[in-house]
Amino acid sequence: MTKFLSLVQLERIWSTTMALFARQIQSLTAGGIRTQQVRLASSTEVSFHTKPCKLHKLDSGPNTSVTLNKEDALKYYRDMQVIRRMESAAGNLYKEKKIRGFCHLYSGQEACAVGMKAAMTEGDAVITAYRCHGWTWLLGATVTEVLAELTGRIAGNVHGKGGSMHMYTKNFYGGNGIVGAQQPLGAGVALAMKYREQKNVCVTLYGDGAANQGQLFEATNMAKLWDLPVLFVCENNGFGMGTAVERASASTEYYTRGDYVPGIWVDGMDILAVREATKWAKEYCDSGKGPLMMEMATYRYHGHSMSDPGTSYRSREEIQEVRKTRDPITGFKDRIITSSLATEEELKAIDKEVRKEVDEALKIATSDGVLPPEALYTDIYHNTPAQTIRGATIDETIVQPYKTSADLLKAIGRA
């Protein structure tokens, strides 16, 4: 597999090579800077094997041999740890009643988000359902923004107006509370991309429960009819709330349920497999072949939400088993340490750093203020004169003092 390296990266590898004992470097051409899989005694790039993807209506699929360099290894490890810690912090906040309402944690599914993001390029869009905290952070929000949104504070991603299920960043269309509602939306975003001749995809995520929504069938049909660059991604964690997949779906081969839309099944606990598959899928869509359906076989450790202990429909042993044998972070950690891409010390240092970042975010999330009541009537309409909002009584009818949250934030000095 060929890999294009920048001059800087090449220089780094070259100097490392010179300092250590290099085994094999091939075809450095004059015109470009190309080198094949570089295997070094002290590795800065290593290749691994992943589980093959199952294919639906495809003759070939993603590579099972993938490469990983040190920089990426540390980055992916860090990213997954941030999500794990952040979700853990959210769970604790919930137990302390500092977060109320509904809170759906992503712990266990980190490899899906981090792996997919690793393959995404500038301009790609993502839309997902309510298990969105990890995605929100990955796509540009800070840990503070995520945690403070859960506690409903001004520092929150939507300044407290959206809550757990409604967080957004550039090219990240949320965060959706209503199951399945995001599926046709994703197809629509993809249409806009195609219309604007962007070489991008819209990653449209949904769960195994949502796979039974009529909307998905409608969205899939439109996407295929018009060759839209949508990646329909089913994050199959085995349960739709408390219902196991076999009890809700006539077919649990979610990657085939696009029927006329080709699909691939991916081991969602292996971040490298996810990255590789997503890269492949993107190439497929970018080349104008239309939508693709992906199924990420993954697992969530917590219950559906914080109101669900998660043990009434599966055994604790099952959860422990997955944690022990298939955890995305420990699995990845083992790989990168064994292959010398990283050392225990480096990873410990990252852990420490991540803990610090999350702790600082927690401080703000539990101490910041809440938007004043005028926030109740911001962001209802756009570009209209200040609306008359009928209040709890006719006399509480007010004219919007601030039309947007941005105006309100400016007024209270938090712009």
Place this chain on the structure above:
Amino acid sequence: MSHRAVSLLSKCSSTLTNAQIRGKAHFTFQPSTTLPAGLQGQETSKMNLMQSVNEAMRIAMETDDSAVLFGEDVAFGGVFRCSLDLQKKFGKDRVFNTPLCEQGIAGFGIGVAAAGATAIAEIQFGDYIFPAYDQLVNEAAKFRYRSGNQFDCGKLTVRTTWGAVGHGALYHSQSPEANFTHTPGLKLVVPRGPIQAKGLLLSCIRDPNPCIFFEPKILYRLASEDVPIGDYTIPLGQAETVRQGKDLTLVAWGTQVHVALEAAQLAKEKLNADVEVIDLQTIQPWDEDHVVESVQKTGRLIVTHEAPISSGFGAEIASTVQKRCFLNLESPIERVAGFDTPFPHVHEPFYLPTIHRVFDAIKKSVNY
């Protein structure tokens, strides 16, 4: 919590701490003081709303062999435990889970009912009823009409959760009843407590018209009273006066009845006004005569509901009453309802039509 929020909320109670205010419900459940007609002296058992709904369904399924219950997660007992033990008792072919597909659930329920079996379909949260809206409005409501009575889905009852719960935010707090009152052919019912819930739900299940039964989720555990243990129904289309008065008529339904009762108590203490509180119970068809008679007596009307004010069902009541009681009215009809905004996240306490807002409207009306 901001200072302003605290000061506003502290008007509700001056003795609670910050943390206590945050978790406090915006009302206190007022148990019914009288039992429905014909049930006085019957043996009762202490039950909360969840248990009384469970009871009603158990009785319905015992007395009707064709009754089936289905919805998301109902088999293990339901997310609010309303269907606890029902699958155990009646078996998997009568109590079963559906996949996650509200439109499918509603349509499927209509089919079951049209074929002659009693269908109890659960939509887990009223906020999720909108994918099912087309089926309910275009199919369920119109089946009898369009077939000239050859077919109907009267055996369908849709049960769904309803209303603010303190932390539900945008999609777990809505009161969608007004979206359906614009559709002739459906019956819509909202109970205020366990006694009414049991009787009204049994009526809905046995009523030969498609019914939507909205269960105030905040009352599932909070509302507990002595409920008659036998098989009884409360007639649909009948309102109930839960507090007698002569100075003002206050109409509400569901959770808001308890807010109204507290506001009425406050009005007695502070304004020496006797407020008559009516629980509408059935929203469609609503008991016009009962409300009109009351307003003819008092000359003043306030309608209060959680749903946003514009085109909330209070608007229909106000319009009808002004026509029928025009010369009786001593003050303009007031509506105290939710704001015309989506149901908010952290700003819920400001959004809701609280006791003090209702009291304010009472004060304005009696002083008009």
